[in-house]
Amino acid sequence: QVQLVESGGGLVKPGGSLRLSCVASGFTFSDYYMSWIRQAPGKGLEWVSYITSSGSHTNYADSVKGRFTISRDNTKNSLYLQMNSLRAEDTAVYYCATYSEVQSSFDYWGQGTLVTVSS
Amino acid sequence: QSALTQPASVSGSPGQSITISCTGTSSDVGSYNLVSWYQQHPGKAPQLMIYEDTKRPSGVSNRFSGSKSGNTASLTISGLQAEDAADYYCCSYAGSNTWVFGGGTKLTVL
Numbered sequence: 411q412v413q414l415v416e417s418g419g420g421l422v423k424p425g426g427s428l429r430l431s432c433v434a435s436g437f438t439f440s441d442y443y444m445s446w447i448r449q450a451p452g453k454g455l456e457w458v459s460y461i462t463s464s465g466s467h468t469n470y471a472d473s474v475k476g477r478f479t480i481s482r483d484n485t486k487n488s489l490y491l492q493m494n495s496l497r498a499e500d501t502a503v504y505y506c507a508t509y510s511e512v513q514s515s516f517d518y519w520g521q522g523t524l525v526t527v528s529s
Numbered sequence: 530q531s532a533l534t535q536p537a538s539v540s541g542s543p544g545q546s547i548t549i550s551c552t553g554t555s556s557d558v559g560s561y562n563l564v565s566w567y568q569q570h571p572g573k574a575p576q577l578m579i580y581e582d583t584k585r586p587s588g589v590s591n592r593f594s595g596s597k598s599g600n601t602a603s604l605t606i607s608g609l610q611a612e613d614a615a616d617y618y619c620c621s622y623a624g625s626n627t628w629v630f631g632g633g634t635k636l637t638v639l
Contacts, residue, residue, distance in 0.1 A: 445628075454532065454633040455567070455575065455618050460626060469626040505574060514622065515565035515580035522574060 412436040412518045414506050419523030426496050426527070432489040432506030432520055440464075440484040443509035445516060446491050448502035448525075456502075459491065460509060474500075496527045533558065533619055533631035540637040546607040549634045551619030552600060557629055559600040563622035566595060566604045569633075570615045578617075579604060606636070614638045 418430040430446070446458040459470045459480040468480050479492040489506050503522040510517040534552040541547040551564065558564055564582045567575035577586055579595035582602060592607045602621070606613055619631040 447630075455620070455630040456532075457620070457628040457630060460628075467626070471627065510580075513565075513577075513580040513584070513586065514563045515577050516567070516575075516620070517577050517580075517586065519574040519576070 412508070414508070414518060414520030416504065416506055416520045416523040419504065419525045421526045421528065422496055423529050424497060424527055427492070427494045428496065428525060430491040430493065430504055430506075430523060430525070434487045434489070434506075434508075437508070437518075439487040443511060444480075444482060444489045445507050445509050446478075446480060446489075446504055447507055447516065447519075448500075448504045449522070450499075450502040453502075458504070461489070493525070496525075498527050501525060501527050531629070533621060533629055535617075535619060535631040535634045537632070538635045538637065540639055541606075541609045542639045543609050543611065545609050546605060547609060547636065548606075549604045549617055549619075549636070551602040551604070551621075551631045553602075553621050553629070554600055557621040557623040558597065558602055560624065561622045562597070564595070564597060564602040565620045566593075566602075567618045567620065568615045569618065575618065609638055611638050 413435045416432045445460040461468045461480045477495045481490045505522045507516040508518045566579040569575040582597045583595045623629045
């Protein structure tokens with residue numbers, strides 16, 4: 411079955427950096443677009459970034475553009491999110507999710523990893 | 530990239546039907562047949578319930594249905610069950626490889 415397991419979250423000071431990872435199994439990772447989606451405590455979902463199956467194209471929400479970088483390693487079935495210049499408002503659970511081009515939706519989600527930005 | 534507008538909460542009794550609305554703009558909901566809906570139970574990851582405005586993934590109950598008119602999409606749950614109590618989020622493709630979610634709706638089954 412499809413599994414997405416995020417890691418790398420934790421407590422970081424404002425202005426600091428963190429790298430999130432998401433390891434995939436149970437499907438052909440290299441066939442799928444992938445995204446990061448976050449949820450601040452008690453708040454709604456916010457799309458953060460996406461990457462095509464080959465990694466050749468990426469895009470970001472305006473709120474993180476220039477600070478976050480999405481990447482992937484298809485040989486390791488892994489997705490990454492490098493987060494720099496972190497702000498308090500980046501505090502959230504970060505989910506990785508597959509994006510199905512066939513269904514045009516985020517069809518599988520990991521359990522998420524919590525990032526807390528605080529001094 | 531403004532969030533789509535959903536009611537904060539809706540409620541219904543077991544067996545009844547409820548509808549959750551999701552209002553966007555002509556740049557997102559109104560431009561593409563690419564609205565999806567997600568169910569999220571407390572402490573859990575979201576789960577896809579509806580895609581491409583009206584389609585149900587395999588394994589999702591046919592009590593869940595989606596529709597759209599203009600810039601507003603809707604999720605209807607018929608024959609409400611206790612297990613349907615959750616938060617529901619709509620999401621729309623917004624062009625240029627960006628997506629926008631709604632603020633979420635808390636469904637209470639009375």
